[in-house]
Amino acid sequence: MIRHTAAFALVASLFTSPLAAFDLEKMSDAERAAFQGEIRAYLLENPEVIMEAVAVLEERQAGQQADADASLVQVNGADLFEDANSFAGGNLEGDLTLVEFVDYRCGYCRKAHDEVAQLIEADGNIRFIVKEFPILGEASVLSSRFAIAARMIAGDEAYKAVSDALITLKSDVNEPVLRALASSLALDADVILAKMDSDDVTSVIAQNRALGQRLNISGTPTFVMGDQILRGYLPLAQMQEIAGAIRAN
Structure with missing residues (x-):
């Protein structure tokens, strides 16, 4: 049409x-x-x-x-690449940065998860930043609050474990499920659950949403690689091709 x-x-x-x-x-x-x-x-x-x-x-x-x-x-480079409130992994000294705006309840985010991990591992020279961007309802918000709170309480390693668990979670998201998830990862569920509704956690989500609005991001996953905004799921081969093109230029 x-x-x-x-x-x-x-x-x-x-x-x-x-x-x-x-x-x-x-x-x-x-x-x-x-x-x-x-x-x-x-x-x-x-x-x-x-x-x-x-x-x-x-x-x-x-x-x-x-x-x-x-x-x-x-x-918006500073908010994208230098935000202390966002998880950073991969090669922190890498020559290329990949930012992902993610919603844990998004089917395409789940589909992209393993391929993003493969890209980072196979490439070895990519810094990876995650922006919590819950847009698909209350379960998405609860998931992001839990992940952000886990990072604030226990650090990046705990956040990575929680994030990987949430993106594959098949059950509903509620307090008993989150408490069990925390316990399975040897995290203090009481402390994390208490932190979830704090102003600090609310501020991170609000800042990410404001950043997404400035970048005209309306869906997940959305990636920023180099100076390109990549809207929607991309297969591994295409991400590798884009990374190669950015480096070549």
Whole structure:
């Protein structure tokens, strides 16, 4: 449907462009109808012209979007890459940083989880930052609050263990489930659960949501790699290709 709309817009522009060889406003109705008929006949005989023009238009729009995203990343670089409230793992001295906005209840985040881990392990030179971005309801918020509280209480290693457990959790999210999860990881469930509703935890989520809004992020997973914003799930091979391209440039 998008391609059809773009095609119609391109055809319409033939009749309104200031660069057109003819001034349609000075034509008679008969001349205008004949002229439009010739264009219609040409396009019907050569429909590939429309698709070629649409492809050029889409490429141009993609380039404009990439430039806009790069500017957004640059403006928000400190909050993306230097936020002390976000988990950082992988190679902390890596030459490339990957940021993921994640919701633990998101099916595509779950699908991406193992592939992101494979990317980081196989590459060996990527710093990985996680932004808690709960957008799918109360269970998502509870999960993020628990993970953030675990990090505040027990540090990055505990956060990583909790995060890995939450992304694969198949049951509902409630206090008994979270308490059992904490106990299974040898964490103090009482302390973490008490921390979950603190202003500190609320502030982290609010800051991440505000950052997401500034970056025009509306879904998860969303990744920032280099100066690119990658919206949605990407298979491992594509992430590796993008990483290679960023390094090559």
